[in-house]
Amino acid sequence: MELCGSRGAWQIVPEGVTRIIIEEVAERIEADGYTVGLQSRLMWTFSGPSDLSLFPSGKLLVKTQDKDLAADVARRHLEAWIPG
Numbered sequence: 001m002e003l004c005g006s007r008g009a010w011q012i013v014p015e016g017v018t019r020i021i022i023e024e025v026a027e028r029i030e031a032d033g034y035t036v037g038l039q040s041r042l043m044w045t046f047s048g049p050s051d052l053s054l055f056p057s058g059k060l061l062v063k064t065q066d067k068d069l070a071a072d073v074a075r076r077h078l079e080a081w082i083p084g
Contacts, residue, residue: 001074010062010070012077017058020082025054028081049073058082 001012026036026044034048046052050064050073060077062070
């Protein structure tokens with residue numbers, strides 16, 4: 001997890017993942033209480049405790065200044081949302 005230049009977002013890039021089935025990951029994110037926004041082949045967005053942008057590469061952008069919240073989202077992304 002690394003802070004993006006704006007200091008208002010965190011980037012999570014899962015190691016060893018080059019592509020995800022975005023619809024499957026989106027279902028898991030929705031099940032955790034997020035609402036789907038934009039859906040395109042380049043990115044899906046979600047709103048909830050923080051705003052999220054999910055990319056087909058598996059990268060997730062977490063829009064929050066709360067480091068603890070971003071760390072919790074990163075843990076969920078790596079352990080539950082991305083299939084192992």
